[in-house]
Amino acid sequence: MKLSFIRRAGAQERASLSLFALTVPIVLENLFRIFISSIDIFMLSGYSQEAVAGVGIVNQYIFFIQLLFNIVCIGTSIVLAQYLGAKRHTEASQVIQGSILLVGALAGGLLILILVGAGPLLSLYKAEPAVRSYAITYLKIFGGFGSFFVAFNMLQGTVLRAYGYTRDTMVVTFIANGINVIGNAISLYGPFGLPILGVTGVAASSVISQIAACGILAWRIRQYPEVRFRLSHWRNIPSSIFKTIIQIGLPSAGESLSYNVAQIVIMALITTFGTAAVSSVVYAQTIVRFVFILPMSIGAGVQIKVGYLVGAKKFEEAYNRLYRYQLIGTVIAMGIITLLQFVKKPIITIFTHDPAILATTSTLLLYSYYIEFGRSINLITISALKGAGDVRFPVGYGIFSMWCIMVLGAYLFGYKAGLGLVAVWLAIGTDETLRGLVMLGRWKSKRWMEKRLT
Incomplete structure (x- = not known):
C-alpha cells in the first residue's frame, strides 16, 4: 500500500x-x-x-x-x-x-x-x-x-x-x-x-x-x-532553457536582495532613535509576520495558478481570477490586523513590560493597517505578474520604489524632519501601497499577456 x-x-x-x-x-x-x-x-x-x-x-x-x-x-x-x-x-x-x-x-x-x-x-x-x-x-x-x-x-x-x-x-x-x-x-x-x-x-x-x-x-x-x-x-x-531560468530568476532574487538591504538601511536609521525604538520595531515586525505570511503564501499559490493558466493560454480567466484572489487576500489581511488590535497588549507583554516600548509597539501595530493593506495588494499582484512571465517591470519599479519612497521617505521625514518612528512606518506603508497600485495598473493594462514564455 x-x-x-x-x-x-x-x-x-x-x-x-x-x-x-x-x-x-x-x-x-x-x-x-x-x-x-x-x-x-x-x-x-x-x-x-x-x-x-x-x-x-x-x-x-x-x-x-x-x-x-x-x-x-x-x-x-x-x-x-x-x-x-x-x-x-x-x-x-x-x-x-x-x-x-x-x-x-x-x-x-x-x-x-x-x-x-x-x-x-x-x-x-x-x-x-x-x-x-x-x-x-x-x-x-x-x-x-x-x-x-x-x-x-x-x-x-x-x-x-x-x-x-x-x-x-x-x-x-x-x-x-x-x-x-x-x-x-x-x-x-x-x-x-x-x-x-x-x-x-x-x-x-x-x-x-x-x-x-x-x-x-x-x-x-x-x-x-x-x-x-x-x-x-x-x-x-537546449541552452535556451538555462537562459530562460536565469533571465526570470535573477531579477526576482535581485529584488529580494534589494529589499533586504533597504530594510538594513532603515534599521540603521532607526538605531539613531535609541534602543527603545529599535526594540519596538523588532517586536512590531515579529508580530506582524503572522499577518503578512498569509498574503505572501496566497501570492505563492497565485504565481503557480497564473503560470498554469497563462501556459494554457487562458488569459482572460487569469485576468479575472486575480481580482478575486486579490480581494480574498486583502480582506484576510485586514481581518487579522483588526483582530490583532484587540489582543496586541497581551501579546506585546510576552516580549516586554517596559511602558514606553509597549506604548510605541502598540502605536506601530495600529499604523500597520496602512502597511499590510498595501503589502497584501503588492505581494499578490506582483506574484501574478511574475507567474505570467512579466518580471522586469515589477522588479524594476519595485527597486525604484523601495529606495526612492521607502528609504528616502524614512530618512527625510523620520530622521531629518524629526517625526520619528511613525513617519518611518508611513514611508514603508506608502512604498507598499504605491507598488501595489502600480502593479494592479500593470495587470489591468494586460501587457503581461505579451510576456508568455511557452
Whole structure:
C-alpha cells in the first residue's frame, strides 16, 4: 500500500487546481518555519549569548546563500508552471534537468568557497574570539555542507509545488524541522549523559535535518511518475532553457536582495532613535509576520495558478481570477490586523513590560493597517505578474520604489524632519501601497499577456 500526502493531480487539468489546495499547505509551511526559527534562537540563548551572537552574524550569510539558490528556484517555478499549463511535458522535464545542473554547480562552488574563505571573512569582524569561533564553526558546517542539501531541498520543493503537490513540501518541512529541534536539544542539553556539543552539534543537527529532508523529498518525487527529477539525456538540454531560468530568476532574487538591504538601511536609521525604538520595531515586525505570511503564501499559490493558466493560454480567466484572489487576500489581511488590535497588549507583554516600548509597539501595530493593506495588494499582484512571465517591470519599479519612497521617505521625514518612528512606518506603508497600485495598473493594462514564455 503506497503512502500519499496528497491526491494525484497529474490526471487532471492543472489549471483547474483550486487556489485553496495550493495555498493552505504553503501557509502552514511558512508559519512552521517562523515558529522553528524562534525556537532555535530560544534554545541557543540558554546555552550561550556568544553562541547566539555568532550564529546571528552567520545567518545573514546563510540568507544570501539561499537567495543565490532562489535565482534558480524562482526561475524554475515560473517557467515550469507555464510549460505544465501548456502540457509541454518534454520541455518541462528539460527545465527540471537544467535546474538540477545549475543548482548543483552553484552549491558545489559555494561549498568550496565557504570552506576556504569562512575564516578570513569572519576575521574581519571586530567580535570577541568566542563569538568569531562559533560563527566560523556554524558557517563551515551548515553554511558549507548543509547548504548543499538546502539547495536541492529548495529545488525539489519548488518542483513539487509547481506540479501542485504543495502538501508534500509542508509535511517534509514539519519532519525536517522536528529533527532539527530534537538534534538541538541533544546537542545543547546532553540528555542521558550524552556530551554537550554546543554550536557544533546545533550546526550538525541542521545538516542532518536537511539530509533527511532531501531523502524524503526524493522519495516523494519518485511516487509521481509525471515528475521527472533526473538527469537522463542532460546533454540534450537546449541552452535556451538555462537562459530562460536565469533571465526570470535573477531579477526576482535581485529584488529580494534589494529589499533586504533597504530594510538594513532603515534599521540603521532607526538605531539613531535609541534602543527603545529599535526594540519596538523588532517586536512590531515579529508580530506582524503572522499577518503578512498569509498574503505572501496566497501570492505563492497565485504565481503557480497564473503560470498554469497563462501556459494554457487562458488569459482572460487569469485576468479575472486575480481580482478575486486579490480581494480574498486583502480582506484576510485586514481581518487579522483588526483582530490583532484587540489582543496586541497581551501579546506585546510576552516580549516586554517596559511602558514606553509597549506604548510605541502598540502605536506601530495600529499604523500597520496602512502597511499590510498595501503589502497584501503588492505581494499578490506582483506574484501574478511574475507567474505570467512579466518580471522586469515589477522588479524594476519595485527597486525604484523601495529606495526612492521607502528609504528616502524614512530618512527625510523620520530622521531629518524629526517625526520619528511613525513617519518611518508611513514611508514603508506608502512604498507598499504605491507598488501595489502600480502593479494592479500593470495587470489591468494586460501587457503581461505579451510576456508568455511557452
